[in-house]
Amino acid sequence: MKRRGKRLLSDLDQEIREHIELATQENIERGMTAEQARYAALRKFGNVTRVKEDAREVWTKVWLEQLGQDIRFGLRQLRKSPGFTAIAILTLALGVGANAAIFSLVNTVLLQHLPVRASSRLVVIWISNLKNGWSRIGPAGQDYLDWKDQAQCFEDLFLFEHGTGTVTGGGEPEQVAGLRVTTNFAEFFGVRPLLGRYFRLDETSARHNLVVLSYAYWQRRYASSPAVLGQSMTLNGEVYTIIGVLPSDLATVFPVDVVVPFDNDWLKRVDSDLGVFGRLRANVTLQQASSEMSVLMGRIAQQRPDRKDYGGVLVPLESARVEYIRPALLLLLVAVGCLLLIACANVGNLLVSRAVGRRREIAARIALGAGLGRLTRQFLIESALLALAGGASGLLLALWTTYVLARFIPTRIPVPNAADYVSLPSIHISAPVLVFILLISLLTGLLFGLLPVFQTLRFDVNEVLKEAGRGSSSGPRGNRTRATLVIVESALAVVLVIGAGLMVQSFSRLLQSNPGFNSNHLLTLRIKLANDAKDSPYKEPRRQAAAFERFLTAVQAVAGVQSAAFTEIVPLSQDDMDMAQFVIQEEPPAPRSQHLASDFRDVTPDFFHTMEIPLLHGRVFTEHDNLDSPRVVLIDETFAQRFFHDQNPLGKHVQISDSTRPPREIVGIVGAVLDTGLDQRPRPTIYLPSLQSPDQTMSLVVRTALPPSSILPAIKNAIWSVDRDQPIFNVRPMDEIISSITSAQRVAFLTLDVFAFLALALAAVGIYGVTSYAVGQRIHEIGVRMALGAQRSDILRLVIFQGMKLASVGVVIGLLASLLLTHLMTGLLFGVSATDPLTFVAVAFLLVWVALVACHIPARRALRVDPMVILRYE
Amino acid sequence: MSTGEEKERIELLQGTLDLLILRTLLLGPAHGHAITKAIEFRSDEVLKVEQGSLYPALHRLIKRGWISVEEGTSENNRRAKFYRLTAKGRKQLAAETSKWEKFSGAIARILRPTEERE
Numbered sequence: 001m002k003r004r005g006k007r008l009l010s011d012l013d014q015e016i017r018e019h020i021e022l023a024t025q026e027n028i029e030r031g032m033t034a035e036q037a038r039y040a041a042l043r044k045f046g047n048v049t050r051v052k053e054d055a056r057e058v059w060t061k062v063w064l065e066q067l068g069q070d071i072r073f074g075l076r077q078l079r080k081s082p083g084f085t086a087i088a089i090l091t092l093a094l095g096v097g098a099n100a101a102i103f104s105l106v107n108t109v110l111l112q113h114l115p116v117r118a119s120s121r122l123v124v125i126w127i128s129n130l131k132n133g134w135s136r137i138g139p140a141g142q143d144y145l146d147w148k149d150q151a152q153c154f155e156d157l158f159l160f161e162h163g164t165g166t167v168t169g170g171g172e173p174e175q176v177a178g179l180r181v182t183t184n185f186a187e188f189f190g191v192r193p194l195l196g197r198y199f200r201l202d203e204t205s206a207r208h209n210l211v212v213l214s215y216a217y218w219q220r221r222y223a224s225s226p227a228v229l230g231q232s233m234t235l236n237g238e239v240y241t242i243i244g245v246l247p248s249d250l251a252t253v254f255p256v257d258v259v260v261p262f263d264n265d266w267l268k269r270v271d272s273d274l275g276v277f278g279r280l281r282a283n284v285t286l287q288q289a290s291s292e293m294s295v296l297m298g299r300i301a302q303q304r305p306d307r308k309d310y311g312g313v314l315v316p317l318e319s320a321r322v323e324y325i326r327p328a329l330l331l332l333l334v335a336v337g338c339l340l341l342i343a344c345a346n347v348g349n350l351l352v353s354r355a356v357g358r359r360r361e362i363a364a365r366i367a368l369g370a371g372l373g374r375l376t377r378q379f380l381i382e383s384a385l386l387a388l389a390g391g392a393s394g395l396l397l398a399l400w401t402t403y404v405l406a407r408f409i410p411t412r413i414p415v416p417n418a419a420d421y422v423s424l425p426s427i428h429i430s431a432p433v434l435v436f437i438l439l440i441s442l443l444t445g446l447l448f449g450l451l452p453v454f455q456t457l458r459f460d461v462n463e464v465l466k467e468a469g470r471g472s473s474s475g476p477r478g479n480r481t482r483a484t485l486v487i488v489e490s491a492l493a494v495v496l497v498i499g500a501g502l503m504v505q506s507f508s509r510l511l512q513s514n515p516g517f518n519s520n521h522l523l524t525l526r527i528k529l530a531n532d533a534k535d536s537p538y539k540e541p542r543r544q545a546a547a548f549e550r551f552l553t554a555v556q557a558v559a560g561v562q563s564a565a566f567t568e569i570v571p572l573s574q575d576d577m578d579m580a581q582f583v584i585q586e587e588p589p590a591p592r593s594q595h596l597a598s599d600f601r602d603v604t605p606d607f608f609h610t611m612e613i614p615l616l617h618g619r620v621f622t623e624h625d626n627l628d629s630p631r632v633v634l635i636d637e638t639f640a641q642r643f644f645h646d647q648n649p650l651g652k653h654v655q656i657s658d659s660t661r662p663p664r665e666i667v668g669i670v671g672a673v674l675d676t677g678l679d680q681r682p683r684p685t686i687y688l689p690s691l692q693s694p695d696q697t698m699s700l701v702v703r704t705a706l707p708p709s710s711i712l713p714a715i716k717n718a719i720w721s722v723d724r725d726q727p728i729f730n731v732r733p734m735d736e737i738i739s740s741i742t743s744a745q746r747v748a749f750l751t752l753d754v755f756a757f758l759a760l761a762l763a764a765v766g767i768y769g770v771t772s773y774a775v776g777q778r779i780h781e782i783g784v785r786m787a788l789g790a791q792r793s794d795i796l797r798l799v800i801f802q803g804m805k806l807a808s809v810g811v812v813i814g815l816l817a818s819l820l821l822t823h824l825m826t827g828l829l830f831g832v833s834a835t836d837p838l839t840f841v842a843v844a845f846l847l848v849w850v851a852l853v854a855c856h857i858p859a860r861r862a863l864r865v866d867p868m869v870i871l872r873y874e
Numbered sequence: 875m876s877t878g879e880e881k882e883r884i885e886l887l888q889g890t891l892d893l894l895i896l897r898t899l900l901l902g903p904a905h906g907h908a909i910t911k912a913i914e915f916r917s918d919e920v921l922k923v924e925q926g927s928l929y930p931a932l933h934r935l936i937k938r939g940w941i942s943v944e945e946g947t948s949e950n951n952r953r954a955k956f957y958r959l960t961a962k963g964r965k966q967l968a969a970e971t972s973k974w975e976k977f978s979g980a981i982a983r984i985l986r987p988t989e990e991r992e
Binding site for chain 2: 004009011012015018022025026044046048054055
């Protein structure tokens with residue numbers, strides 16, 4: 001069929017010649033002259049080229065052929081105006097690139113499932129005690145056992161505990177991140193081991209001493225050797241047998257080194273801070289499970305009075321992991337959306353202006369028979385080419401941006417109010433991101449490609465062609481489209497800049513907020529005494545305290561160390577939480593419903609001096625506050641205000657209610673410290689001397705004169721000079737801790753700033769473009785005005801007024817939109833209201849100023865107009 | 875290809891032209907010029923075929939298998955393409971003819987009473 005068509009077409013020329021020949025002969029026979037006869041025959045036949053094209057259309061897929069033509073034509077058009085093309089592609093690349101980068105971030109962090117079975121049905125279960133202000137605390141072993149017995153809405157429950165262990169034998173002693181799990185681990189997550197096996201359900205007794213290695217640890221410590229299976233390792237002084245290796249992607253769920261099973265007997269004794277995941281039954285909603293849980297907690301409280309007033313908190317695992325960063329990401333998504341719209345508006349503006357310039361060409365094509373459909377397609381293909389080129393450049397930009405983003409976005413983010421971290425998978429451009437880029441490129445191409453179609457194709461062909469060489473005025477419709485675009489983009493720019501402005505203020509206030517101690521030149525690290533081991537020298541509490549005392553003495557002797565102290569928990573570190581209920585001995589017992597609760601910290605005497613936490617009343621601890629002397633405590637001012645109001649707390653006694661510890665006298669009041677986050681309020685805190693309340697794990701805080709990192713080796717050596725086998729972990733300068741807990745705000749702050757700057761620049765370009773185009777259009781009018789004696793200032797005012805009118809409308813709309821939109825950011829803002837009037841006013845002025853500058857440049861050009869030159873063209 | 879309005883006009887013309895070509899070829903194979911002449915002659919020169927549009931129409935009919943093409947010699951002894959009605963084309967002609975008669979009959983019925991009323 002196709003070949004037949006080809007032959008017919010190739011013979012068509014001959015056939016037509018023949019036809020015309022015959023017709024001519026006939027005409028001659030009718031008495032015409034040869035020339036007349038030929039013309040008459042040609043006229044009657046019609047347009048030969050058109051006939052051939054129509055015949056070809058019969059045989060070919062015309063649209064495909066025309067598409068090819070249109071694309072070639074479009075490319076030619078774009079090449080013809082390289083300046084326009086470059087600006088359009090660059091603008092789009094910015095818009096698309098920023099969107100792709102943020103989308104890849106969102107895709108990685110918010111949209112991807114965890115690499116485990118039924119990940120969307122997994123929930124984290126915390127317990128809460130709202131009366132004490134505890135919104136999320138880890139349950140106890142008994143809670144888990146009760147739930148496992150009684151809860152109906154879960155298919156299965158899984159219990160785990162993060163901890164650390166000491167690996168000795170072979171090289172430096174190493175503190176590893178450990179995970180203790182129930183033995184349904186493999187079944188619960190539906191994961192297969194990379195090597196070897198997981199625990200069997202019945203391997204719940206500690207005497208098995210089995211360990212599974214994480215992929216990273218296996219790589220690091222054993223160089224990925226498959227021979228590790230069956231080997232033994234010394235963990236906390238005990239010998240464990242390696243039975244398996246976890247797959248690498250499980251690190252996004254559990255960023256640990258080693259996994260060991262829970263001992264069932266021990267499980268019953270663990271009283272808090274465990275992690276519990278549940279897998280909901282397939283037909284159970286989160287609400288149903290939550291309400292069952294609260295009923296269940298009420299029932300449990302009847303059997304176990306210590307659970308009175310407790311509730312259960314269920315949060316889907318996948319959203320719990322990203323709670324902290326989600327608002328920042330969503331904000332960024334909105335911001336890049338605005339940026340893309342601005343870019344579209346700008347490119348649309350360019351295309352409209354260009355289409356107006358091409359009106360004569362278009363009119364000529366319509367006159368020659370081009371259909372509206374074909375022209376529309378032509379415009380759309382041109383804009384699609386631009387959009388795709390912009391998208392491709394945007395992809396490059398996105399690759400680079402994600403590379404940069406990956407640098408400053410933390411791989412570990414804290415879980416709010418849970419003293420826990422989760423690790424994030426690395427960000428990369430994946431297939432969904434590529435599809436996303438393609439889609440938004442084509443969508444934007446369609447969006448701005450249709451603009452010139454709507455506004456230029458509706459004109460009277462004759463009018464345009466009659467305008468002859470003058471064709472400069474574009475008619476009111478073109479101006480209106482451009483004016484609308486400028487208004488829209490100024491409004492969007494206002495929204496973005498206000499968002500960024502609020503973020504800048506919020507972030508600087510966050511960083512300036514006084515945490516209650518001096519965070520400069522402060523190094524922190526953690527030490528855990530190996531008293532789990534059978535032959536540990538630290539079994540006895542006094543020995544623990546003495547060991548820390550010796551470490552401290554050694555560290556304090558290091559050159560460059562100004563002062564050093566141990567604390568159970570480093571402020572802001574999110575390492576741990578220690579809360580308890582207490583009673584004040586001198587006060588009448590509070591009604592049962594009103595438990596008093598406070599944070600507790602064990603610290604060494606120099607803690608307050610090292611941290612530079614001010615002593616407000618009384619005294620701080622001394623080395624005499626040990627197990628042989630009366631028990632004492634310090635309270636912070638928040639505690640004093642909340643529980644003693646206007647009374648003097650000094651000399652009063654507190655007693656931790658659910659323990660057998662003796663009452664402790666309050667001997668001093670110190671300043672409040674922000675413990676849980678810079679944007680949180682200080683919480684009531686009780687400090688205990690660690691000599692009277694020894695711990696196994698303590699954090700060393702060191703105030704140095706030198707940069708903390710340079711002094712670290714000396715400090716490590718000092719500790720190892722006391723105990724050769726003592727691991728040191730979580731080494732972090734305070735700066736690093738602060739930058740980690742402010743990461744969500746920092747991401748939002750930095751990225752939003754960049755976007756706002758781009759938005760402002762694009763809006764300025766847009767205003768400039770429209771104003772200078774308007775000047776070009778009115779150059780004749782301006783010439784006449786000047787010839788008639790208009791002052792330079794009149795002309796300036798004329799031009800600037802036109803641009804400013806649009807910008808001002810945009811600013812007003814932008815301000816109104818911001819009032820509605822900035823409440824999205826409330827969760828990210830600190831110390832500044834979402835409708836901060838100062839920011840709004842400042843941004844309005846900024847935008848007006850930028851618009852003034854953008855209008856001023858073309859206005860200056862208008863002034864250089866020589867009336868004589870202009871009028872001569874009349 | 876063109877505005878909607880124009881397209882409709884061409885479509886109508888094409889359909890009619892196709893019918894006329896098939897009817898002409900019922901009398902025997904003919905070359906392009908002979909077909910136009912026959913149409914004009916048989917319609918008493920009322921129908922002025924834009925001759926050029928004949929060739930795309932012929933190609934379309936070939937593609938649909940309603941006519942076939944063969945080499946021959948024209949009246950002034952030159953090589954020419956002769957178009958011949960196929961069996962399928964004959965069937966199509968019958969169908970199109972009855973459709974056309976229904977159509978023109980209907981138009982006529984609508985037009986006649988209007989004239990009477992005036």
